[in-house]
Amino acid sequence: MPHRNAPLTETGRLRLARCVVEEGWPLCRAAERFQVSATTAQRWAGRYRELGERGMSDHSCKPHRSPCRSPARTERRIIKVRVLRRWGPARIAYLLGLNPATVHRVLTRYGLARLARLDRATGRVIRRYEHAAPGDLVHIDIKKLGNIPDGGGHKALGRQAGRKNRAKAGMSFLHNAVDDHSRLAYSEILTDEKKETALAFWKRAHAYFTSCGITVQRVLTDNGACYRSNLWRNSPAAQGISHKRTRPYRPQTNGKVERFNRTLLDEWAYAKTYRTETERREAFPDWLHTYNHHRGHTALKGQPPASRVPNLTGQYT
Structure with a gap:
């Protein structure tokens, strides 16, 4: 979703792209007309040529490649220690010889809850409840x-x-x-x-x-x-x-x-x-x-x- 101050919605992007691709407007003229930079006009025109109307929606910011990401084997070891021992990032990092920030990112990536939200006896996420009316319990x-x-x-x-x-x-x-x-x-x-x-x-x-x-x-x-x-x-x-x-x-x-x-x-x-x-x-x-x-x-x-x-x-x- 575009932010609240974005000059172009998906409809505006489509209009800009059609002006450039189908009507032959110069990029500078289209950029001035829609109050964006020439680089932005070029990006949406390029996506329209490649993908058509479906290219006007926002794409994920996730990179195609993450060469510095921890190896899958390391991530499996982190998860295994967390599940079996219920340790925090600092203790896991000390055991495996890693940076605590790296361990924290891995745990966050896989949606593992904070230790404060876990039942220490079972390792499961604590289920909180509340009865509907006073006196029920x-x-x-x-x-x-x-x-x-x-x-x-x-x-x-x-x-x-x-x-x-x-x-x-x-x-x-x-x-x-x-x-x-x-x-x-x-x-x-x-x-x-x-x-x-x-x-x-x-x-x-x-x-x-x-x-x-x-x-x-x-x-x-x-x-x-x-x-x-x-x-x-x-x-x-x-x-x-x-x-x-x-x-x-x-x-x-x-x-x-x-x-x-x-x-x-x-x-x-x-x-x-x-x-x-x-x-x-x-x-x-x-x-x-x-x-x-x-x-x-x-x-x-x-x-x-x-x-x-x-x-x-x-x-x-």
Whole structure:
């Protein structure tokens, strides 16, 4: 396709070529008439003599010969290492004694996806999905987090002093529920991951989603002991909610809540130096509100989860 400021479209090229070839116009006169250079007029006239009207379309810029292109055997070796070992261009280049730029061009030429887009376990391109409506699927997970000892941890005191206090601090368990469609999150900091605790959390999370106008249809959890218990499994069923579990050793299946866990750690838990665990916990509700109502989400085209929830503010009854 010609660019937007091109003086000649395919129709204009054909008119120019016919003026030169069929009507005998001099190249200079045709070039002046169609406001192009004489060289351009000569090119289109030549293509018209050789190919006729079909010669007026744009040709590929790909060269007929590429004498500096890597040999086919080298390209096959690059592809083989990439498929079998799932290495990046730099490591492949070091192994084969090539320039990383050369390896990158070969991988690009054959359409091999970036490593960030591959499932490391299978080597296949990650298939991303999103359910059509809020409540179609809710991801649930538990994230263990070490408590901050009084006086601060290693960020405040340094590695050596922080290590002495760490053993006395204990652990917290963040129970998280994330709606697949809207990414709306409900989270609590609890003391353990027992089945009774997990069930009580889910009841509160379900009530929260219901208050936002979300009717939960399915929940997805990992294979933790609390989620395999009859107590937890029967509760969603009694509410008419289907419970699914991920395949063993496949946390990618529960990827949306796993990504929420990482965001939570980066932007709240480790975002600043806290002096006490109480100080960090006091900051959590404000952070969670910001995440749901104000923080732009890349999967939502820069909009917060609240933009996809029908009744998050409770204005409808």
